[in-house]
Amino acid sequence: MLHDFFRWIQETLGATASAESWSQQFRGSLNLWGITEGTHVLTLMVFAGSIWLVDLRLMGVAFKSTPFSKLNDKVLPYTVVSFAVLIVTGIALFLAKPVDYYHNVWFRAKMIFLIIAALNIFWFHVKVQKNEAEWDEADKPPTSARLSGAISLSSWVIVIILGRFIAYNWYDCGKPLPGFVNWFAECASTPSGIVTADAAPPLVFPASGAESSTSQLAQGR
Amino acid sequence: MDFHALFPQMQDSVASLPNVFPASLLKNTQWGFAAVEAVHLLALGLLGGCVLFLNLRLLGVGVTSETPAGVERQLRPWLYLGVAGVLLSGVLIGMLNPEKLFTSPAFFAKMIAMVAALIFSFGVTNAVASSQGRVSPGVMAAAIAAFALWLWSMGVFSLSSGTNPGTFHLVVAGYVILFAFGQRTRILALIASLGLMLADLVITYGVIGLDRDYDGFMSTTKLFVEIAALVLVALLGFEIATGKQADTGKPAKLIAVFSILSWVTVAAAGRWIGLS
Numbered sequence: 001m002l003h004d005f006f007r008w009i010q011e012t013l014g015a016t017a018s019a020e021s022w023s024q025q026f027r028g029s030l031n032l033w034g035i036t037e038g039t040h041v042l043t044l045m046v047f048a049g050s051i052w053l054v055d056l057r058l059m060g061v062a063f064k065s066t067p068f069s070k071l072n073d074k075v076l077p078y079t080v081v082s083f084a085v086l087i088v089t090g091i092a093l094f095l096a097k098p099v100d101y102y103h104n105v106w107f108r109a110k111m112i113f114l115i116i117a118a119l120n121i122f123w124f125h126v127k128v129q130k131n132e133a134e135w136d137e138a139d140k141p142p143t144s145a146r147l148s149g150a151i152s153l154s155s156w157v158i159v160i161i162l163g164r165f166i167a168y169n170w171y172d173c174g175k176p177l178p179g180f181v182n183w184f185a186e187c188a189s190t191p192s193g194i195v196t197a198d199a200a201p202p203l204v205f206p207a208s209g210a211e212s213s214t215s216q217l218a219q220g221r
Numbered sequence: 222m223d224f225h226a227l228f229p230q231m232q233d234s235v236a237s238l239p240n241v242f243p244a245s246l247l248k249n250t251q252w253g254f255a256a257v258e259a260v261h262l263l264a265l266g267l268l269g270g271c272v273l274f275l276n277l278r279l280l281g282v283g284v285t286s287e288t289p290a291g292v293e294r295q296l297r298p299w300l301y302l303g304v305a306g307v308l309l310s311g312v313l314i315g316m317l318n319p320e321k322l323f324t325s326p327a328f329f330a331k332m333i334a335m336v337a338a339l340i341f342s343f344g345v346t347n348a349v350a351s352s353q354g355r356v357s358p359g360v361m362a363a364a365i366a367a368f369a370l371w372l373w374s375m376g377v378f379s380l381s382s383g384t385n386p387g388t389f390h391l392v393v394a395g396y397v398i399l400f401a402f403g404q405r406t407r408i409l410a411l412i413a414s415l416g417l418m419l420a421d422l423v424i425t426y427g428v429i430g431l432d433r434d435y436d437g438f439m440s441t442t443k444l445f446v447e448i449a450a451l452v453l454v455a456l457l458g459f460e461i462a463t464g465k466q467a468d469t470g471k472p473a474k475l476i477a478v479f480s481i482l483s484w485v486t487v488a489a490a491g492r493w494i495g496l497s
Contacts, residue, residue, distance in 0.1 A: 041488070052267060
C-alpha cells in the first residue's frame, strides 16, 4: 500500500500534460535539490555535534565539572532547532525519490535506529531525568544516565553511517540479494522483483584501482 | 581556479594516487570508500560541535556557565579527535578519487578554507579563549592571515561556475550566527533572511522558471545572494559594534564569527564537490 502511495507521489502528484510530477521537478531542479541536500548535511554537523556533547557529559567523559542541567539547557535549543531543520530537509529529500528510498535497505535500517534514538529520548525524560537533581553535579552520572548517553551517541553514529550508505546501490532491489535483504526491502513489490543471490555469479571487482574507485563513486553519487 | 590550473605537470602523479599506500589497500574493496566517507561525516559532526560551541562562547552565548577558557579546555580533546578524523579520512578520500578533486574548484576552495579554519582553531580561537577573550597582537596577525585566506576561498567558491550556488549555505550560516548571539538585530536578521529566501524562491522558480530563461534564473539567484550577504555584513557589523559588552571584546566576537564561517566553508565546499 505504501509502495503505491509513494509511487503516486513520485510519478503522478502535480503532473500535468506538459509537466512532470512535483517530485520529479524537485529532483531535476537547478540548485534546489542540491541546496536542500547541502543544508541537510551541514545541519547534521550542528545536530550531531551538539547532541554528542550532551551524550558525552551524560556518560561522564566530557564537561565533568559542569552540572548536566546547565550544559543541557544551553545546548538543547541548538539540538532541537537543527533537528527540526533535519526533519524538514530530510522529508523534502525523501519526496524527491520516495519509491527508491522506501525500498532502500539502508534507509529502512536508518529509520529503525531513528526510532531507537527516539525511544531512548523518551526513556531518558520519563525515567532517567526523574531524579536528575541527585546526580546533576556528579562527575560520573548513574548507570542509567550513562547507558542512555551511550545509546544516544551510538544510535546517532549509526544513523549517520546508514544515511551515507543510502547513496550506494549495493543492495538495490533487482540485484542478486540474500533472501533476508529481499524480504527486508520488500523487493517483491518493486518492478524488478526478487533476484536471489544464488541465481547470479558472485561479484568480481576490476583489478585497476582507478576503475574500481570510480565505479564505486558512480554508484554513490 | 583549481589545482590542475596551478600544477598541470602533476596530473600523472595525481592519477597514480589510488595505487599508493594506504589507498591501495582500499581501492578494490566494495566497502572501503563508503566506510571512509562515513568516518569523514562523523568526524565533521564532532568537529562541528566543538567549533560551534567554543565560538558561541566567545560570542557570549552557548555554554555561558563556563568561562571561555573552561569551554576551550573541555572541548580540546574532542576538537583534536574531530580534526584528526576529518584530515585522515579526507586524505584517503582524496587519494581514492584524485582526478575529480584535482580539477574541482570546490575542492580548491575547500582546501584554502581549511587552512584558514585550522589557523583560526589552533592559532587564534584557542588562544583567545584561553586568555578569557583577550586578543594579543600576534593572535590578531594570525586572525588577519586566516581571514585573508577565507576571503580567497570565498572568492573561488562564489565565482566558479557550478559551485557558486553553495554560497547560499554561507550566507544562511551567517544569519544563523547573528540570530544566535544578536541582541538588537535578531528580529531584523530573521525577517531579512526569510524574506530574501522566499522572494528568491518565488521569483526564480515561480516567475522566471527554468525552462524559459536559464541565464535570468542564475543572475537573479546571484543577485539575491549578494543582497543577502550585504545586509548580513551590515547587521553583523552593527551588532558587534553596538552590542552589549560581554566577557569577551569586539575583536574576539569578530574572530568567532569568521572562525565558524571558515569551517562552514570547508563543509559546504566539500559537499559541492559532489554536487557541481
